[in-house]
Amino acid sequence: MSSLPTDRALLWLGALLYLAGFLTGLVALLRRTPDSRRRTWLNALLIAGWSVQMAGLYVRGLAAGGCPLGNTFEIVQFVAWSAMVLYFFVGTAFRVSLLGLFTAGYAATLALASLLIPAWDASRSERIFGSNPWIELHAALAVFSYGVFGLLALTSIMQLLQNWSLKHKRLNGLFWFLPSVVQLDQINTRMLGLGVLILTFSLGVGASWWIRDTASVDQGKLLVTVGMWLAYLIVLLLRWLAKLVSVRFAWVCLIMFIVALLSLGPVNSSRHHTVTLTPSDR
Amino acid sequence: MESQQPVLFLFGASHQTVPLAVREKLALDATRASTLATRLSQTPGITEFALLNTCNRVELYGVASGPAPLEQLATAVAETTGCSPAELEGVLQLRQNHDAISHLFAVASGLDSQIVGETEILGQVKGAYDTALARKWTGPVLNRVFQKTFQAAKHVRTHTRIGEGQISIASVAVDLAGKIYGDLHPVNVLVVGAGDIGLKTAQAFQSRGAKSITVASRTLSKAEETAATAGGWAASLAELPEILATADVVASSTSAPGFVLTEAMIATAMDRRPARPLFLIDLALPRDIDPAASEVPNVFVYNLDDLAKIAEGNLAQREAEVARCHAILAERTVALWQQVARSLGNAD
Numbered sequence: 001m002s003s004l005p006t007d008r009a010l011l012w013l014g015a016l017l018y019l020a021g022f023l024t025g026l027v028a029l030l031r032r033t034p035d036s037r038r039r040t041w042l043n044a045l046l047i048a049g050w051s052v053q054m055a056g057l058y059v060r061g062l063a064a065g066g067c068p069l070g071n072t073f074e075i076v077q078f079v080a081w082s083a084m085v086l087y088f089f090v091g092t093a094f095r096v097s098l099l100g101l102f103t104a105g106y107a108a109t110l111a112l113a114s115l116l117i118p119a120w121d122a123s124r125s126e127r128i129f130g131s132n133p134w135i136e137l138h139a140a141l142a143v144f145s146y147g148v149f150g151l152l153a154l155t156s157i158m159q160l161l162q163n164w165s166l167k168h169k170r171l172n173g174l175f176w177f178l179p180s181v182v183q184l185d186q187i188n189t190r191m192l193g194l195g196v197l198i199l200t201f202s203l204g205v206g207a208s209w210w211i212r213d214t215a216s217v218d219q220g221k222l223l224v225t226v227g228m229w230l231a232y233l234i235v236l237l238l239r240w241l242a243k244l245v246s247v248r249f250a251w252v253c254l255i256m257f258i259v260a261l262l263s264l265g266p267v268n269s270s271r272h273h274t275v276t277l278t279p280s281d282r
Numbered sequence: 283m284e285s286q287q288p289v290l291f292l293f294g295a296s297h298q299t300v301p302l303a304v305r306e307k308l309a310l311d312a313t314r315a316s317t318l319a320t321r322l323s324q325t326p327g328i329t330e331f332a333l334l335n336t337c338n339r340v341e342l343y344g345v346a347s348g349p350a351p352l353e354q355l356a357t358a359v360a361e362t363t364g365c366s367p368a369e370l371e372g373v374l375q376l377r378q379n380h381d382a383i384s385h386l387f388a389v390a391s392g393l394d395s396q397i398v399g400e401t402e403i404l405g406q407v408k409g410a411y412d413t414a415l416a417r418k419w420t421g422p423v424l425n426r427v428f429q430k431t432f433q434a435a436k437h438v439r440t441h442t443r444i445g446e447g448q449i450s451i452a453s454v455a456v457d458l459a460g461k462i463y464g465d466l467h468p469v470n471v472l473v474v475g476a477g478d479i480g481l482k483t484a485q486a487f488q489s490r491g492a493k494s495i496t497v498a499s500r501t502l503s504k505a506e507e508t509a510a511t512a513g514g515w516a517a518s519l520a521e522l523p524e525i526l527a528t529a530d531v532v533a534s535s536t537s538a539p540g541f542v543l544t545e546a547m548i549a550t551a552m553d554r555r556p557a558r559p560l561f562l563i564d565l566a567l568p569r570d571i572d573p574a575a576s577e578v579p580n581v582f583v584y585n586l587d588d589l590a591k592i593a594e595g596n597l598a599q600r601e602a603e604v605a606r607c608h609a610i611l612a613e614r615t616v617a618l619w620q621q622v623a624r625s626l627g628n629a630d
Contacts, residue, residue, distance in 0.1 A: 167582065180464035245556050246579050
């Protein structure tokens with residue numbers, strides 16, 4: 001368990017604020033509260049939750065002496081945090097209707113699940129990045145890209161719902177508030193591009209150190225990570241060539257993220273080496 | 283002895299109480315409206331007034347020094363419109379004070395409109411007030427009443443679902459296109475058939491800024507005629523497969539006995555633009571578009587029944603909101619009447 005009880009308390013509070021944001025947004029939507037008021041309350045709760053969560057991760061980071069990515073609990077918390085950061089940018093830039101509500105539900109689910117599964121936080125690898133900030137950056141960016149893919153999975157769900165509602169002529173209730181098919185498709189494509197870009201950069205940074213010490217990274221982790229990157233890259237290429245579009249594209253993005261989440265376990269369990277790089281390595 | 287306290291009044295007729303044939307006789311063109319206004323401004327005891335004159339209603343809102351001047355209103359309307367007093371017997375209604383405010387609130391909020399919840403009426407009420415204000419027909423009482431009316435109408439519109447959802451076929455189609463494309467500015471619209479409903483749909487898309495309108499018809503001259511009205515291009519049906527590949531919205535309303543757009547045609551068109559959705563609106567009976575086309579990915583097919591069902595649902599939703607709107611307005615009516623009553627020196 002964590003040596004700092006306050007970090008978990010903060011992370012609990014953050015998760016509950018996300019949940020409160022989701023429930024408030026949902027109730028407001030069902031009551032047809034005007035858009036601006038609904039968004040103000042939702043965003044206020046999400047900003048509060050995100051700030052508190054960041055404080056919790058900061059306390060963890062202080063104790064860990066680096067980026068808190070030492071076990072599944074921390075990685076899942078970081079993925080939820082990343083998704084929220086992206087929502088603040090994407091939601092503001094594209095004014096995507098209901099994305100805040102979906103992100104709130106998603107972040108609350110991830111954060112609460114990580115807090116409710118004690119095994120995820122039973123142990124943590126100490127100083128996993130050694131004293132190398134580049135490896136830390138590599139890991140942080142890799143997990144951040146999962147945050148992007150997580151948000152992509154959310155907008156893919158929104159696209160699937162919108163497509164279903166339009167195909168089946170079920171346009172009442174929540175469906176009417178979903179963004180347009182074209183808007184969701186554009187967001188999905190851009191989000192996929194951004195995720196692949198971040199993951200590529202992360203792997204590039206990692207690879208530049210790995211080639212100096214190939215034994216420092218477990219083969220399993222390497223295969224899973226590169227496999228996920230390659231799969232996302234292929235999906236991006238297929239979308240760019242218009243070979244994978246619409247509902248199929250959304251399904252693939254959703255399934256890919258589920259696979260990516262499932263791959264976190266093997267990646268994390270195979271990461272027990274402490275990378276210690278000497279000055280001569282640099 | 284009759285009370286000589288000033289009264290706030292509404293005098294007139296609307297579609298709710300008067301059949302179309304009578305409303306035609308009551309209708310005021312610009313000259314008649316001006317004549318009536320001049321007459322009222324010269325009527326002793328009428329201290330303030332505004333004239334709301336639309337296709338569905340002719341209503342005078344005003345302040346009179348007492349009940350006596352109100353008796354001259356019917357004569358003024360009869361002489362202006364050329365109707366005999368017998369014709370107007372029971373046609374024109376008089377409401378006073380609280381009831382007059384209540385009626386104006388309902389009118390401005392679209393609750394008294396033929397199409398419940400429509401917004402055009404609020405603009406018309408504002409127009410009537412602006413005219414009256416500019417010509418100094420209004421005074422402190424009507425100014426307050428109208429300002430509060432606009433606030434009440436806005437409140438009802440933003441706090442209820444009275445104005446939500448389109449209720450005409452063409453507008454529902456445009457709304458649906460918005461759910462598919464969001465912004466309609468880059469959208470290419472193809473109208474198949476040169477009929478009236480196709481033209482109306484094209485015009486509805488044009489009013490929302492669609493990029494282009496193409497009208498395809500078996501007879502090119504008819505297509506050209508409709509295209510000219512809709513501000514678009516004409517094409518023959520032979521060009522359909524080619525145009526289909528670049529169209530985003532297709533509204534079809536021919537009288538052809540079979541499918542004009544088959545699933546194969548649509549699938550072929552989609553092969554050339556798989557990433558861009560295609561919205562097919564079948565406005566014809568018998569249907570022009572093969573319903574099986576809805577199985578093609580990224581293709582959305584809606585027929586007349588589908589659109590009518592959405593429109594009916596929207597209308598029912600609006601009507602369900604009417605009672606809620608009246609309840610909101612009732613509170614505001616009481617509050618305003620208390621203020622107005624003080625201004626009028628009315629103890630009611």
